[in-house]
Amino acid sequence: MAQRVPAMDLLSRLAALEEQVATLRRTGWERDELPLWPTSYTAMAFNDGTVFSTQWESVMSPRTASLSMGLTFVGDQVSGTNTGGAWQVLLGGAVVWSGTVLPNFTVQYANTVLDLLPYRGQAELRVEIQSRRTSGASTGGKYGNGGSIGLAPRFARLL
Template identity: 60%
Template sequence: MAQQVTSRSFLERLAVLEDQVAQLRRTGWERDELPVYPTSLHAMPYEDDTTFITTWETVLSPRTGSLSLGLVFIGDFVGTTNTGGAWQVLLNGADVVMSGTIAATYSYQFAAQVIDLTPYRTLTGLKLQIQVRRTSGATTGGKYGSGGAVAIAPRYARLL
């Protein structure tokens, strides 16, 4: 037997829409996770270079006012020598919005910050780069042979 689909009236559609809006209001602010992709040729977030190297990056549309970014990093231990480094986060290829050091302790360290995106709201694409470099420690051996390596990775990246 053939079934007929009746179209919904305007009032029925309005009631469904009002219910959906009320449900969204009850859930509060939603946060969009931002994917960040590895760029290192080593396929891991470890780097042993002494100049800043981009290990993670992404391009986003700055639709929101801020980005909450959390990072984790660790130094290296080669023989009896600990290796440390420095890290920075760039927006738009040149603006350093976060930076710090990686202690030569071979233990995990964490950094987190909410980054203001309002100066970039007019851009259609905004490049985010996470960079790292080795600043101290072993100069031979290590993960890739040219000294201790420092690792950095994003823990989370949320558009708020």
Template identity: 70%
Template sequence: MPQRVRDVSLPARVARLEEDVAQLRRTGWERDELPLYPTAFTALAFSDATAFTTLWETTFAPRTAGLSLGLTAVGDQVAGVNTGGSWQVLLAGAVVWSGTVPPSFTVQYASTTLDLLPYRGVSEVLLQVQTRRTSGANTGGRFGGGGSIGLSPRFARIL
């Protein structure tokens, strides 16, 4: 059986090393899904509270540089009155991303990449997604306290 002689020339070794580094960089783009768990028993969590209420949360160990997060939010309509609100995402109790839900009874999609570098030395980080109602009806609606804000994660990918 013929034996293959390895090329030991410097240009060949450098080329092999460059290919190995490029392959390692490509594998770094693989993404892992991070599960978020509802704090209520409904699939799309709704809240009619006027103070921020946690609708989704998870605890994870940040071992990467970023978390790509996408949310879906929708207002409500009670007796012809549209409900608006706001939402916020907290990492370890600090607000890292926030937005509003206009009182227009339309679905909105928001996405961002959160920087996890400040949390890399921590063994566990609590991620919370909160919402609150800021305008709309004060009575009636899904829970009787007025219009509700619906919020659900579309994706949470560890980069």
């Protein structure tokens, strides 16, 4: 049996649309989390090498315009000597964001939004987070080669 939709006047339709928009504003944006996988077995990946080494990575298909990312990092202290370092984020093998880890043995945070538009045509895009030690002791520490740089992502959201 055919059903008939009751006719609605313009003001009723406008009121219904305003209610739907208000509901959408209350719920916020829909965001997809990008999982990043550590390349070691620890909860916070550490690197005591003096060359960049990948600590976290993922492979994704860029469907959105940007990637919002937050990182946490910390230097080390070996026998009273503080260790500093550097970190970088690579998209498809190219460095798109970088910074330093201060040699003061405190937790530091960094946030940014990376533009994914140049990578939209790729089926797979590798995301890497790397770190290295640039100063500090040369012996002792977590792995015996001096102080270590701790690095972990706080969030990675596709916007």
